[in-house]
Amino acid sequence: MALFSVEDLSVTFRRRGRVTAAVRGVSFAVEPGRTLAIVGESGSGKSVSLLAATGLLPETAEVRGSARFREADLLRLPRARLRAVRGRHIGFVFQDPLSNLHPLKTIGAQIGEAITAHERVGRAALRRRVIDLLAEVGIDDPERRIDDHPHRFSGGMRQRAMIAMAIALRPELIIADEPTTALDVTVQAAILRLLRRLQERYGTALILVSHDLAVVSEIADDVAVMRGGEIVETAPIAEITTAPGHPYTRELLGAARRGAALADVAEPPAAAPREARPLLAATGLHMAYRRRGRKDPVTALTGVSLEVREGEIVGLVGESGSGKSTLGRIVAGLLRPTAGTVALRDEVYNAPGRGPLRLRRDLRTAIQVVFQDPYGSLNPRRTVAATLAEPYVVNTGLTAAEIRERVEALVRRVELPPAVLHRFPAQLSGGQRQRVAIARAVALRPALVVADEPLSALDITTQAQIVALIRRLRAELGTSFLFISHDLGVVAELCERVVVLRRGRVVEAGPVRRVFHDPQHPYTRELLDSIPGRVARV
């Protein structure tokens, strides 16, 4: 008998007279001690169906079907009874631990609230229980950390605190909605291990929502694949990974295999013409930020040197806070280092100094950037055509007709339909926006593109498409890329060489094959071990 079973669930939203069906006839079930993973791209309805099943959607949503939790249909339960079930019997872990924690309350108070909302507990006993919970989710020194505010916790610790809240009352079911998407790979692996350990200890049922099949394959027993508001396939994980039934599952699996297929990076790097002098040479870069009201500066980079050859894709890998974005911004000429130089074809263009950096026109256009956030990197008030025309308008004396021609060619080059030209960024998907950003970067045929986490805001299937696009652009235009990422799987697939950055220092650098097969530094090994999908397979 399933602990939690959803049958024929449908959700429609009504907004300004328009009706959209978000979920259509979805059924799934999970048993005690088992893990069900719901996998699909964003907008496929995976979060909505769980929110609907637990009565967390706003009034504008119309929910039909049934969601049985131990004989009670949650969709027909009165609000008060439903609240008693949620929290006590069903625990929740959400994607973004920062926005789900109250910034002005201590961690301890917030976890305590999860308990006192359902039980009457004495003050001392409550504190004891919260400390035990924090210790259980692996927070060091819980007696002291219980009185910290969320901003003193790292992303991974915040997610641990959220998990502590979810398990506070030993619920029979935990619903985790993209619990590791906002986290670094090493932290992600630790959180997944924690969830699995807790589940084994207490026999909890777990529903895990993710867009990444590789993440899911670490701990799931069964997988439901969702697309366009419907479940296209439900099967045990072994069956999904070995004999996927639906073509979309195969696509997801293909995208997820990247990380697992590290052993197969046997293909030698595309024979780039070896030249004596590198395209880009950064030498001895130091970067220190002054903090307001503090004497001691924060050091972001220490003695970093880096080379990129013509037509080469170099991966820059590290956790958040390792200084990789700072390095990218210095290379892009958006930031001055406090020591060291950056040179393009032997010409130094970035060195310490005062005021914003001014670059010669030909140097400025030779180095372009693709940013992480496809929502922020396009001006929301300008059409795609206007955004893509800008490089030509500013740097060339072409006529309007010639520019239009080039913009159209550019759009074709990044495989976008011509119709997007007259749209605003808000009318594009994340993948389309990132294509536009890439098109803008390659418009003037730069020698080097700094791509700062260009994939991390995208779905895994879209990621695979953008990787293919970058590879094709390199082949066609001979552009070099400095590819900044925390995702080793992507780096292994795309790059020839990799530089591993940790706390502002280069700990390892070399050809991807050598670094991934024979990592010298323990940190590189840790990163490699954290790649999702490896545990299940090895």
Place this chain on the structure above:
Amino acid sequence: MSSPPVLEPAGPAGPCDAEDGRRFPALRAILAERSTRFGLVLVGLVVLSALLAPVAAALTGHGPDQQFRAEALTTEGLPVGPNAEFLLGADGNGRDVLVRTLYGARISLLVGIPATTLALVAGTAVGLVAGFFPGAADRVLSFGTDIALSFPFVVTALSLVALNRGADGRPVIDPVLLVILVISLFAWTYFARLTRGLVVVLRNRPFVEAALTIGVSRRRLLVREILPNVLPVVAVYWAVQLPANILAEATLSFLGVGVQAPTASWGNMIAEAQRTSLYQVQPWFLLAPAIAMFVTVLGFNAIGSGIRNVLDPQR
């Protein structure tokens, strides 16, 4: 205090949107807002009455400054109440209150709209520069804004108007123009602060940095990338600031330093009714300009809040 939100084009902006909603989804959503429609009706009424004031004058045969001491004043010299000839009665000098109220709408709009627009242009320019160039420029301009904000409005306005007297005792420049200048002198600071806050946020957005890496000049960056993102917010604030400035004109006229008699302004009409205490025998002398002012301010505020409802993502 948190910085003001950067407005994104709102509305259901899916690729499947209908053709007419494609370019201006926000505009359509704003017009669908109930409070905007309500405000538009009220403001439309005010504009219409300002435009039709001469028609009313011609129909009744009463000019706005014309005195009808024989017909409109009783034998004791008190104004008559509403009757067939004078629909809203007369004032202490025997002038038609209805016609004067309609002409007063012209002054209110004639002062309020240019003053607010002038303040918008000046304040936005200052805010753009202060927000975009950190360091000395920002410090000087922000300090200047703070100083301007610290002047008491009424006292400063009174002294400025006092200075506007030539040797012959006649005003050097047109009082209406002076009122416009005085009001915008105080109103620009709000626009400057708002714009500066927005620009500081926008300056570090990736799309601004992307434009920098393309090699866009700083002027083009300000005009093409940042200004279009600031303007909608500032435009909303224009609608919010306008009623305050209409009230400011009325305040100055009430204090006798704004629009001078015999020209009709709601402010000096209310002042006259209050000074002579004639509203006790002829309440419409006071009520007509007061209600007109209330309707105008309510209308613009409703439009402002309607636009904010749609554009502000934090609501």
